[in-house]
Amino acid sequence: xxxxxxxxxxxxxxxxxxxxxxxxxxxxxxxxxxxxxxxxxxxxxxxxxxxxxxxxxxxxxxxxxxxxxxxxxxxxxxxxxxxxxxxxxxxxxxxxxxxxxxxxxxxxxxxxxxxxxxxxxxxxxxxxxxxxxxxxxxxxxxxxxxxxxxxxxxxxxxxxxxxxxxxxxxxxxxxxxxxxxxxxxxxxxxxxxxxxxxxxxxxxxxxxxxxxxxxxxxxxxxxxxxxxxxxxxxxxxxxxxxxxxxxxxxxxxxxxxxxxxxxxxxxxxxxx
Amino acid sequence: xxxxxxxxxxxxxxxxxxxxxxxxxxxxxxxxxxxxxxxxxxxxxxxxxxxxxxxxxxxxxxxxxxxxxxxxxxxxxxxxxxxxxxxxxxxxxxxxxxxxxxxxxxxxxxxxxxxxxxxxxxxxxxxxxxxxxxxxxxxxxxxxxxxxxxxxxxxxxxxxxxxxxxxxxxxxxxxxxxxxxxxxxxxxxxxxxxxxxxxxxxxxxxxxxxxxxxxxxxxxxxxxxxxxxxxxxxxxxxxxxxxxxxxxxxxxxxxxxxxxxxxxxxxxxxxxxxxxxxxxxxxxxxxxxxxxxxxxxxxxxxxxxxxxxxxxxxxxxxxxxxxxxxxxxxxxxxxxxxxxxxxxxxxxxxxxxxxxxxxxxxxxxxxxxxxxxxxxxxxxxxxxxxxxxxxxxxxxx
Numbered sequence: 181x182x183x184x185x186x187x188x189x190x191x192x193x194x195x196x197x198x199x200x201x202x203x204x205x206x207x208x209x210x211x212x213x214x215x216x217x218x219x220x221x222x223x224x225x226x227x228x229x230x231x232x233x234x235x236x237x238x239x240x241x242x243x244x245x246x247x248x249x250x251x252x253x254x255x256x257x258x259x260x261x262x263x264x265x266x267x268x269x270x271x272x273x274x275x276x277x278x279x280x281x282x283x284x285x286x287x288x289x290x291x292x293x294x295x296x297x298x299x300x301x302x303x304x305x306x307x308x309x310x311x312x313x314x315x316x317x318x319x320x321x322x323x324x325x326x327x328x329x330x331x332x333x334x335x336x337x338x339x340x341x342x343x344x345x346x347x348x349x350x351x352x353x354x355x356x357x358x359x360x361x362x363x364x365x366x367x368x369x370x371x372x373x374x375x376x377x378x379x380x381x382x383x384x385x386x387x388x389x390x391x392x393x394x395x396x397x398x399x400x401x402x403x404x405x406x407x408x409x410x411x412x413x414x415x416x417x418x419x420x421x422x423x424x425x426x427x428x429x430x431x432x433x434x435x436x437x438x439x440x441x442x443x444x445x446x447x448x449x450x451x452x
Numbered sequence: 453x454x455x456x457x458x459x460x461x462x463x464x465x466x467x468x469x470x471x472x473x474x475x476x477x478x479x480x481x482x483x484x485x486x487x488x489x490x491x492x493x494x495x496x497x498x499x500x501x502x503x504x505x506x507x508x509x510x511x512x513x514x515x516x517x518x519x520x521x522x523x524x525x526x527x528x529x530x531x532x533x534x535x536x537x538x539x540x541x542x543x544x545x546x547x548x549x550x551x552x553x554x555x556x557x558x559x560x561x562x563x564x565x566x567x568x569x570x571x572x573x574x575x576x577x578x579x580x581x582x583x584x585x586x587x588x589x590x591x592x593x594x595x596x597x598x599x600x601x602x603x604x605x606x607x608x609x610x611x612x613x614x615x616x617x618x619x620x621x622x623x624x625x626x627x628x629x630x631x632x633x634x635x636x637x638x639x640x641x642x643x644x645x646x647x648x649x650x651x652x653x654x655x656x657x658x659x660x661x662x663x664x665x666x667x668x669x670x671x672x673x674x675x676x677x678x679x680x681x682x683x684x685x686x687x688x689x690x691x692x693x694x695x696x697x698x699x700x701x702x703x704x705x706x707x708x709x710x711x712x713x714x715x716x717x718x719x720x721x722x723x724x725x726x727x728x729x730x731x732x733x734x735x736x737x738x739x740x741x742x743x744x745x746x747x748x749x750x751x752x753x754x755x756x757x758x759x760x761x762x763x764x765x766x767x768x769x770x771x772x773x774x775x776x777x778x779x780x781x782x783x784x785x786x787x788x789x790x791x792x793x794x795x796x797x798x799x800x801x802x803x804x805x806x807x808x809x810x811x812x813x814x815x816x817x818x819x820x821x822x823x824x825x826x827x828x829x830x831x832x833x834x835x836x837x838x839x840x841x842x843x844x845x846x847x848x849x
Contacts, residue, residue, distance in 0.1 A: 277462030284456075296456035296797055323458075332634060338546070339529075340538035358532060359525015361465040362543050368634035370458030370794050374465065379525030436633055452795050 240392045245347040247386055248413040248441035249400070250423040251322050253448070255407035258283055258320035262399035262408065263303040269387060269398035276300045278373045280384035281324035281399050286450055288316045294450050321451050322407065324399070325350060325371040325384035326432060326440030333363035333372060333383075342381065348413065348441060349388055354380045368433050386410075413441060454721075455714075455798025464790045464802045467810040469519035472818055474625045474647065475782040476516045479822075481622035481648070482655015483509040484558070484614060489685065491611040497681035503565065503835030504666070505659045510558050511826035517550060518818055522809055542628050553621050557614040563590075564607040566833050571595055572841035584832055622651040629785060636711035636796075637718075637789040642700045649693040654778040656686045657771040662826075664768055672836075676760050683747035683767050686774065690740055714796045722791045722799055726780045735777015739770035 266272060266281045283302030287295045287309060299306065302320070309315060327350050334342050334350060341357040344350050352363075357380035364372040364381060375382045387397035395401070400410040411420035420443075427445035433452065434440075444451075487505035489495040521527045537544035571593045574585040592599075623644035629635075630643025640646075660682045667674050704712065719727055746754045746766050758766070787802050805811040 277459055279459045282459050294797075296795070298456070298459055301459045332632075335540045336543060336632075337538055338541045338544035339532040339536055340541075356529070356532065357526065358529045360520075360523075360543065361525075362541070362628075364460075364465050365790075366632055366634055368794055370460045373460040374463070374525060452797070 240394075242346040245391075246412060246414045247348050247391065247410070248327065248420055248443060249324070249386070249397075250409035250411075250420050250427075250429075250443045250445065252407050252409070252423070252427065252445045253319055253321050253451075254446040255405040256283065256320040256322055257405055257407075258285055258302060258306050259404065260302040260305050261402045261404065262322060263301045265398040265402040266384070267303070269390075270385065272382065273376055275376070278376070278382065280371075280382070281322060284321045284323060284451075285318065286321065286448060287318045288448075288450060289314050290316045317448075319448060321444075321447070322399075323369065323371070323432075324442060325367075326369055326438065326442040327384075327386060329439035329441060330437060332366040332368070332436075332438060336362045336366040338362065342383075345388070347391070349386045349391070350383070351385055351388060352381050352383060354378060357381050368436050368438065453798065453800050455793070456795055457793035457798040457800050458795055461790075461793050461800060464787070464800070466786055466790060467523070467802075468804055468812065468815045469523045469810050469818070471779075471782045471786045472519040472815055473516065474622075474629075474786070475654070475779055476512050476519070476818075476822070477625050478622055478647065478651035478654050478778065478782070479658050480509045480513045480516060480553075480655070481618040481651040482653065482657075483512070483659050484618045484655070485652050486656050486659050486682075486685070488611045488615050488618075491608060492615065495681065495685075497675075497677045498685075500675045500678045500837060501659050501663050501682065503833070504663055504830075505655075506558070506562050506565065507829045507833060507835055508659055508662060508822075508826055509655075510562060511822040511829055513550075513554055513558060514825055515818060515822045518821070519815075520546075522814065522818075542624070542631055545624065546628075549621055549624050553617050557610060557617045561607055561610040561614060562833070563588075564603045564610065567592060567603055568595060568600055569839075569841050570833075576841075581832075588832070619648055623648045629789065632789075634794060635789050636709065637715060637792065638785065640700055640704075642696060642703075643785075646693070646696045646700060649689060649696055650778055650781050652689045653686065653693050653774060656682060656689055657774040657778070660686065660767060660771045661775070664764065664771075666830075670836075674764060676764075679764065679767055680748050683743050683770070684749035686771070687740065687743040687747055687749035690736065690743070690774070694736055694740065711792075711796055714792045714799070718788065718792050718799055722801070723784055723788050727784045727788070731777050731780035731784055734773050735780055739773045739777070742766050742770045 260283055263279065263282055266279075267274065270280055272278050272280055279301040281301075282298050284296055284298045285302070285306050289295070291314070297306070306320075309318070327344075327348060329344075329348070331344065331350050334344055337343075337357075338360060339356060339358055342350065342352045342363050359374065359379045359381070361374055361381070364374060372381050372383045374380070387395070387399075390397060396410045397408075400408045409419050409423045411418040413420060413424075415421060423445065424443055429443045429445060430447040431440040431443060483505045486498065487502050487509065490498050490502040521530060524530055533544055533547045537547070567589055570585045570589040572595070574582050574589060577585065626644030626647030629638040629647075630640050632638045660679070663682075664674060664679070704715070744750055745756050746758050746763050748754055754763075790800075791802060792799050807813050
């Protein structure tokens with residue numbers, strides 16, 4: 181990809197989003213350990229983080245990064261805060277069929293029947309199951325663009341309006357997209373949509389505007405259970421790398437060879 | 453909606469206009485391949501339709517990009533496909549394949565085919581038509597035997613290049629769908645070949661229809677030998693087309709991949725009318741049986757001898773049914789490929805809107821437009837044998 185297409189970061193930002201996640205992980209431990217002192221601690225860490233982001237000397241070099249996301253489905257409680265945060269952060273239309281990220285609920289019955297739903301993308305959570313009898317297991321699965329390393333959407337775009345950044349994020353150039361929707365057809369995960377007003381393809385950007393400021397994506401930020409782990413794929417000492425070492429990792433639709441960079445732990449075989 | 457679909461799949465992305473696009477380009481490729489029968493393969497019986505087939509191909513080719521443009525979110529940026537094409541993209545090649553086919557194949561072939569007549573018409577006409585023909589001949593007024601031999605030879609060579617080009621044009625359209633690995637209904641290596649043969653079927657049927665209707669409107673006698681030959685070729689092309697589609701179908705059924713369940717559900721419910729009734733029964737089996745029995749495709753004179761009037765009527769009906777069938781094929785591919793979720797857990801619905809840019813009215817208008825263009829082309833370049841200027845060389849000499 182031509183480097184000229186890289187969105188340039190504003191001057192004076194913290195280039196280390198991984199640290200933010202470190203802090204989160206640390207914070208979670210601290211929360212569990214001493215619930216009473218937590219609010220104070222949150223305040224301290226937030227202030228410290230804020231101060232770091234305003235550091236004037238840091239530039240953002242996409243070559244230093246290669247991003248992915250881990251999702252631990254066993255931690256997802258289906259609260260939908262990630263969906264709401266994404267819509268607010270990225271100005272995604274509020275209607276119920278435009279989502280950068282959404283949450284699916286799977287209900288596997290004892291007779292083998294699998295019922296999947298995602299009412300309004302799970303943004304308001306999920307209604308209780310009609311009957312709890314006959315349910316073998318049930319779980320939630322957050323979905324988003326897989327930021328594939330071999331993305332069919334990028335391959336099919338006739339004008340090259342959708343592209344992979346050097347730091348491994350699949351983006352759409354809204355000024356360039358002709359709105360042919362071939363990328364939406366080519367995405368096996370249903371992760372793209374056409375913006376009803378801009379008439380260009382829309383999708384998850386991993387909150388790129390936040391990444392270049394040293395922040396994690398909004399969905400990761402708000403997840404109350406730490407089901408989403410964001411960070412560097414290739415560096416060893418990062419939360420994502422640790423997550424991938426410590427869990428059995430699966431990706432969605434591996435037979436299509438799209439090489440997704442959203443890595444699932446505890447993924448049920450029913451999930452497509 | 454039935455079962456579960458990804459939230460972003462609520463809206464169907466490719467609508468009726470995108471059904472029209474492969475249908476129209478198929479007619480172009482098919483009509484051209486029919487024309488090449490006379491030119492390259494010396495099937496003399498179909499000579500009365502040669503020029504008509506070329507003009508039909510041109511009329512439809514001029515309309516082919518319009519449904520695509522109408523469908524784009526930003527048609528004003530469409531030129532970017534030419535300026536900065538993504539060479540990995542199958543769709544990026546559309547502009548180049550289209551431009552090649554339009555300019556190098558169709559326009560050149562028509563020009564060489566008509567040059568002699570245009571020069572002679574310009575000499576004998578008055579008024580606007582004289583100037584039109586003079587302009588169209590581009591000042592190449594040499595009617596010497598050598599020049600005419602060159603026209604003939606150039607036309608033949610262009611047709612020889614044109615046949616693989618026509619294959620490319622429509623095979624390419626099939627590839628656009630067949631190469632989408634995310635979509636099990638589309639993803640098939642046979643898709644370009646199936647598209648191609650269904651294109652040939654639709655092109656022959658269209659020219660047959662046009663030849664019959666226009667000749668009747670002109671109160672001229674129909675050339676029965678020509679019609680019989682067209683019907684026979686239509687039958688042969690349909691046999692290959694059906695065989696390929698059956699192969700595709702059986703292959704899917706036998707492999708029985710994870711998508712088979714949802715695709716079967718889709719065929720039994722959402723696509724029942726358009727696939728089982730329109731495409732398979734009315735658009736394929738009925739015309740195949742009729743053509744097989746009455747046309748000389750399998751036996752000289754047909755299995756059942758029929759009076760010319762009845763046979764003409766049966767050909768007309770069969771060709772019309774074939775058009776319905778081929779349009780249904782395009783519908784079933786384009787719309788069918790979007791009616792099931794890529795989660796393979798549910799089906800959605802497509803409601804055709806009546807008006808609007810991608811509505812039924814626009815589709816009908818775009819379907820009628822090539823006929824209007826063809827009418828104008830026929831006015832300027834009459835394709836009838838009796839309209840051709842007689843004995844040009846002697847006249848000039």
